[in-house]
Amino acid sequence: MPDRTLLPRNVPVQLIDAAGTEHPDEVYPTASPAVLTEGYRSLVISRRVNDQCYSLVRQGRLAVYPSSQGQEACQVAAVSVLDDGDWLFPTYRDSVAVMLRGVAPADAMTLLKGDWHCGYNPHEFRVAPQSTPLATQLLHAVGFAHAAVLKGEPTVVVALCGEGATSEGDFHEAMNFAAVFHLPVVFFVQNNRFAISVPLSRQSAAESLAHKAVGYGMPGEQVDGNDLAALLAVLGSAVDRARAGGGPSLVEAHTYRMQAHTNADDDTRYRDSAEVQEWVARDPLVRLRSYLRGKDALDDTTEAAFAAEADEVAATLRTALNADIAPDAAELFRHVYATSTPQLEEQWASLQGELERSAEGTTP
Amino acid sequence: MPDRTLLPRNVPVQLIDAAGTEHPDEVYPTASPAVLTEGYRSLVISRRVNDQCYSLVRQGRLAVYPSSQGQEACQVAAVSVLDDGDWLFPTYRDSVAVMLRGVAPADAMTLLKGDWHCGYNPHEFRVAPQSTPLATQLLHAVGFAHAAVLKGEPTVVVALCGEGATSEGDFHEAMNFAAVFHLPVVFFVQNNRFAISVPLSRQSAAESLAHKAVGYGMPGEQVDGNDLAALLAVLGSAVDRARAGGGPSLVEAHTYRMQAHTNADDDTRYRDSAEVQEWVARDPLVRLRSYLRGKDALDDTTEAAFAAEADEVAATLRTALNADIAPDAAELFRHVYATSTPQLEEQWASLQGELERSAEGTTP
Amino acid sequence: MTMLREDQPQVGAGVETLSMAAALNRALADELAADDRVVVFGEDIGALGGVFRITDGLTARFGEKRCFDTPIAEAGIVGSAVGMAMNGLRPVVEMQFDAFAYPAFEQVVSHVAKMGNRTRGAVRLPIVIRIPYAGGIGGVEHHCDSSEAYYVHTPGLTVVAPSNPQDAYSLLREAIRFPDPVIFLEPKKLYWAKGSVDVSSTATIGSAQVVREGTDATLIAYGTSVPIALEAADAAAAEGRSLQVVDLRTLSPFDDATVDAAVRSTGRAVVIAEAPGFASMASEVAARISERCFSWLEAPVRRVTGFDIPYAPPKLEHFYLPDVDRVLDAVDSLYWED
Amino acid sequence: MTMLREDQPQVGAGVETLSMAAALNRALADELAADDRVVVFGEDIGALGGVFRITDGLTARFGEKRCFDTPIAEAGIVGSAVGMAMNGLRPVVEMQFDAFAYPAFEQVVSHVAKMGNRTRGAVRLPIVIRIPYAGGIGGVEHHCDSSEAYYVHTPGLTVVAPSNPQDAYSLLREAIRFPDPVIFLEPKKLYWAKGSVDVSSTATIGSAQVVREGTDATLIAYGTSVPIALEAADAAAAEGRSLQVVDLRTLSPFDDATVDAAVRSTGRAVVIAEAPGFASMASEVAARISERCFSWLEAPVRRVTGFDIPYAPPKLEHFYLPDVDRVLDAVDSLYWED
């Protein structure tokens, strides 16, 4: 990303179009076929996980699932550009990214299956808990990066949000803090055109969301969010810049949420299936596959291997989520404070009493 | 203001420089000497009110005074561009603007003298109560304008805030709502370089605050905030645009807070008096006076008349604030709800009992 | 836009069986029809009809100017409602879930609650902030908070929480006609419970109701806890104990007269609420009764509330939620000497 | 930055007479010196030293990296403190006045309070949010709120409110060392009251203290209301009534043991707090005592609190604030039979 032109490009960066044809860019290089093949593998697994979760929610094994189907290239890219010590700050829709960062797929689904915790130790994977209150996590990302700078550590932070979340005050405050303190944060907005039912036009009247960067004095760029090559290049350059002390930047990916907001949502109420169909043609997997096929970088054997691996991930996920683990009521009280309080002790004792009485069958 | 260039000018619009010399602009016309003389009159009164309040606060007649000394051109312009039916949404620093809108000077100081209410009926003067929680009033302004549009009324709303307030989330949400709903709001930021002790550089890393407009898809412009002619032209064009259905815009005025944040503040802790001195040379009154003198639009008689009028305003203010009006405890309860509640009735009865007992001298 | 007001609902007079969701939808529609100053807005409340479908069909029927989606910004929604109300409209806004109302907290506390007072009544804000509240629906984190304590503690707000379709209908209409801001808490888990609704019936904000007579002890409940109180009273009756149930309906201002009379008539009281108990609405009720009915009380006022922990997730919420057994345990502890 | 921790303050051991403001400043300095993970930030807390000068000199002494100003954005301040704490620092942030903490409410309730729980303890947030609270300083609107009810009701927060320089010093140091987030409420009007401070003395968060012995009734107070309680006890003593005074010091978690023992020893109680009384900290204290000490109580627990109105302006605040007379009136109403 160029260092200091005020305005972002007014068209999204695209390196491989929907047909799989490459359009070389003078600023952003296309990654090697080897790198992109590895990316394709992640796309295949990610898509499979999205599909698997769709089934699991219908079987009642997940309480809710906000699918990233159609946005897998964003998920893969957000994680691919990170170094091991870097941190990711994801939202509820980024379970696939969390998984790609190393968290076991079933663990990444912990909250969604109805548990009270995020399912993984953030420090182990350098992934913050997935955040539901919109845009709030962007400030955590900023603070995290600020601490890294204060401590002299080379950490870069990638903070994710949707286009709807850019309307929240916290988005603004996060962008501004990052710019004023010149922090190594890449704000990555997955503009999937909808915030539940509300279309982009109701979130912003700006030329693009990337243009919001101008108001903070940081670089912004738009990118085709279904083009993994472009995403890797643009996000990669933003991460490099941040690591080199060049400060924060804003990347907007144009993509599309192919499924309803969650299983609980009915998207026929607010969009035409024709629009959804248009985006099928821009699928991130299809175009990359055809590009790699064209480059002879992907053969049937490799494809079969990827498919098999995806099957295995899905199977593991299925098995884990099909296991019925009895919930432990004590967990409700255990982690609220580092040291429990007299009040929680009393309350837990009283609940325990109830549970014992009902186990003894004093309640019919 | 031009309709749709993305970036604001990168220098503030200036029509009359600090020496009083005119620099005609191809977009923004300089108002007639007659109009500017009228503006000068307001400047003289405004300055006098600021000075008077400075004394009154030292005499304990005001609890606190956030002075707009040095920013009088902004105060005058903000009100001058309004039609009678338009609305102004001011902050705690804009008491002079409130007064210029027709509120009796002493009434405009009601909150500052320690009373529980804003001192005027907002509907009578089309001025919202002065707002202390930063940037919150910008959303009220937006809602007000939204209602006007829904009702088909031609109202334009001018919303004021300082440069520090642009860091708040509410600033962002207000700008965005105004842009998305294409509302007749002019956001007018008085960038007086300081938010209490914190300098501009700690609020924003943007090219200018006017550049923030880009992120919302509205026009922005910077203007010399000590040049009344430039302010009238830029704000006037923004108001015209809004009234014509052209939507919101953002105007940043570069000015300077000549006194401490309030009387309670000690500005020697965070700025050099040399910096303050530099701005003395850019005084909005001095330059306009010398311009008008040069145009033979201002003679000694007129000046004397303005001075006399300002004296009179100050005298009235002084008299009003020197009057000791016994506070009425009932007022504490009277307006909390349209209809009082059983709880407030009980509480007031009990306070009344106390007051009666102490009036009867049962308490020594 | 004229200032037309009609006292009778425009449509559907008569008694019908409706879910609470449908009753709320009807109340909105009837007020939109009756008063063209009413505007409804929020997140996903237009084409989608709200995530709980409370605004279903309103945009289609009344148009984009009366019912519309906003950008996602809760302070923006509430703050612009303030401005709209200043300019003569009567905004009814929806917060999607109660934890998502927190970004609007400053607007609510520092402006919505105070505007009437700081303008000596010159600017009153007839705003209704609708908040689906509480749990019991298997919602993931941040979707099931019971946030009433924050609002009832704030002077200047009026806080309402209906427990059945009739009250939901009547109180929402009344809230929209109210001169001051109303926080209207909708018990999510009762959205789909049905009841008969007389759309010609009116309600008074500020009045509690004895919804079941009883002589041995008084259960005081609101919103989601009313059905539990009623069930507990049924169960107790089977065991020969006669429990009275009071539905607060309005949390603030508080109907001391009804509650005092009820508690004094039985001499024993249990307060039931889903929110964490510490410094909560239930604390206030317990403190008030303990003070005002001191000489009548045979036993300490018990509170059956949520634990002082973040709201429990779907898999554990049955441990968290006040239920009939917990209420009966509390009743059992009321120093029965007989 | 190393993870150095030393148990002894670096400077100024010994006993000194300090104002509460100076004691707080000293506590910050001593923790900054003792632990280089501590960072202090907020609005105007650098060069200016804070509008109340609590951070005076800290930037000069410890540098811009340890104590710095931020843009004006309270959610930004608290939200970035969350991220910093996740990354191993111990942020101490200042909210300039308590009404100006409201923009951070979502961050406080949905993240600060819950992070430990939602990560099963893997991510604890050692954040201190300092809030100058309450009135009595002639402040204009929005500058004198008592907002403790909002925080004490929120599970996961620890809420502290000292009433004298010694506790202010010891509790702030302890709060900074605490593994969980602490809301640290500083009674503005006591900033300039002096007292002796032993900087080697340590404090325990969670413990109330009987600050005056007495046998006839117990006054329960915290923060700004403690000096009033003590004064009232003096006045009552002159009239032959012996009042015990408990200073809560920590509002949540609550020290039931100390409070219960105190109230049971006298059989009468008055709770004093400046915040509006409805659904407040005082409600909780009254409700708890009424329940837990039922059989000991000779009279209803009285509350002397602020009225349920927006905080009064300078000219009227003397009508609003709980004072000695009001406390004595409440004491007089405690069913004295002799």
Ligand SMILES: Cc1ncc(C[n+]2csc(CCOP(=O)(O)OP(=O)(O)O)c2C)c(N)n1
């Ligand atoms: C503060 C807040 N307000 C409202 C919500 C409810 N909500 C959850 S997701 C969502 C839409 C978000 O849209 P977007 O940011 O575009 O992300 P997407 O779901 O499309 O990935 C809304 C309104 C929330 N989670 N947090």
Ligand SMILES: Cc1ncc(C[n+]2csc(CCOP(=O)(O)OP(=O)(O)O)c2C)c(N)n1
């Ligand atoms: C939400 C909020 N946070 C903090 C404050 C305290 N405060 C009052 S004025 C001020 C500085 C504002 O600076 P700016 O917006 O530049 O306006 P100016 O005072 O310079 O006119 C601050 C921090 C406040 N009033 N509201």
Ligand SMILES: [Mg+2]
């Ligand atoms: Mg989206």
Ligand SMILES: [Mg+2]
């Ligand atoms: Mg300023």
